[in-house]
Amino acid sequence: MQVRPTYFPQLAGERLDIALCRASATVARAADAHAAGQSLGVGQHLVLKMLYTVGPCSQQALSEELRIDRSVMVTICDDLERDGCVRRERNPHDRRSYAVTITDAGRQRLVTAERSIPGYLDDTFKALTPDERTQLATLLGKLLGISG
Amino acid sequence: MQVRPTYFPQLAGERLDIALCRASATVARAADAHAAGQSLGVGQHLVLKMLYTVGPCSQQALSEELRIDRSVMVTICDDLERDGCVRRERNPHDRRSYAVTITDAGRQRLVTAERSIPGYLDDTFKALTPDERTQLATLLGKLLGISG
DNA sequence: CGCAGATGATCTGACGTCAAACGAAGAATG
DNA sequence: CATTCTTCGTTTGACGTCAGATCATCTGCG
Numbered sequence: 616m617q618v619r620p621t622y623f624p625q626l627a628g629e630r631l632d633i634a635l636c637r638a639s640a641t642v643a644r645a646a647d648a649h650a651a652g653q654s655l656g657v658g659q660h661l662v663l664k665m666l667y668t669v670g671p672c673s674q675q676a677l678s679e680e681l682r683i684d685r686s687v688m689v690t691i692c693d694d695l696e697r698d699g700c701v702r703r704e705r706n707p708h709d710r711r712s713y714a715v716t717i718t719d720a721g722r723q724r725l726v727t728a729e730r731s732i733p734g735y736l737d738d739t740f741k742a743l744t745p746d747e748r749t750q751l752a753t754l755l756g757k758l759l760g761i762s763g
Numbered sequence: 764m765q766v767r768p769t770y771f772p773q774l775a776g777e778r779l780d781i782a783l784c785r786a787s788a789t790v791a792r793a794a795d796a797h798a799a800g801q802s803l804g805v806g807q808h809l810v811l812k813m814l815y816t817v818g819p820c821s822q823q824a825l826s827e828e829l830r831i832d833r834s835v836m837v838t839i840c841d842d843l844e845r846d847g848c849v850r851r852e853r854n855p856h857d858r859r860s861y862a863v864t865i866t867d868a869g870r871q872r873l874v875t876a877e878r879s880i881p882g883y884l885d886d887t888f889k890a891l892t893p894d895e896r897t898q899l900a901t902l903l904g905k906l907l908g909i910s911g
Numbered sequence: 912c913g914c915a916g917a918t919g920a921t922c923t924g925a926c927g928t929c930a931a932a933c934g935a936a937g938a939a940t941g
Numbered sequence: 942c943a944t945t946c947t948t949c950g951t952t953t954g955a956c957g958t959c960a961g962a963t964c965a966t967c968t969g970c971g
Contacts, residue, residue: 641789755782
């Protein structure tokens with residue numbers, strides 16, 4: 616029930632980029648808060664999810680696909696490995712790279728975390744109807760150059 | 764001509780929040796690049812624009828409305844003042860706060876910078892038709908709780 | 912008035928992100 | 942094979958952001 620209708624709406628009206636960035640910042644905050652509740656960082660979650668769906672990957676592949684800097688990926692994998700969620704095995708065909716592999720504990724951790732995602736998404740985007748969410752997804756897809 | 768159709772599209776499909784954040788990151792990069800070309804930071808531009816449209820403000824008001832941290836606003840105003848784009852006059856009714864005021868030079872600087880904005884926006888959102896841009900603006904508005 | 916608490920601007924310290932440099936291991940060229 | 946170049950993972954250093962402390966000023970209350 617905030618009583619502050621001022622300059623921003625006008626700005627958002629003429630600057631689509633600013634509106635997009637602010638919406639993203641809001642959503643990112645929600646994601647971080649939710650992740651903290653699960654005691655599994657957003658990056659860690661995404662890494663586990665990708666390993667789960669596409670199988671063992673190099674840190675390089677994880678970095679590029681998830682757009683997480685290589686140096687950040689190091690500590691994400693460190694933490695996941697310390698928690699027993701992944702193993703770092705050397706790729707026998709290229710001993711420079713790892714084959715980061717999800718463990719049973721990691722799979723377990725992932726499915727647990729995944730259970731809370733629908734509720735989190737629903738809450739974060741509760742201002743939009745299901746149709747509108749689909750619209751938004753489509754528009755963002757186009758913006759990101761996703762072929763589909 | 765990139766030949767990398769892999770995991771991300773699938774992720775973006777089921778995680779609207781991730782899609783939103785990545786789109787925002789892309790747009791923010793474009794904004795920074797464009798701002799660098801204008802040698803006027805995004806924050807500085809927004810401050811000038813707000814001062815231009817709503818008149819003199821305290822740094823507090825600028826901070827809250829533009830969602831820029833107070834401590835960051837200090838250096839933004841420092842730089843703008845050093846360049847002669849704003850003046851910091853004490854608010855006579857409350858000498859704790861400034862009345863940050865745009866100068867003629869600042870106005871000039873702003874209108875110059877504003878001229879390049881339509882082209883920048885058009886380029887950044889070229890993947891969307893005008894109708895789709897309007898749709899996106901509407902959806903983001905709802906998400907941000909803008910009354911309209 | 913005199914004092915406690917709130918508020919605006921500023922400064923400082925901690926944190927996360929990212930670019931650049933590095934070492935190890937492969938690929939390519941002669 | 943040797944030399945050069947590239948790639949993967951890691952470390953380091955710089956930078957921007959933000960929370961908390963600080964100082965000056967204002968407000969409210971006795």
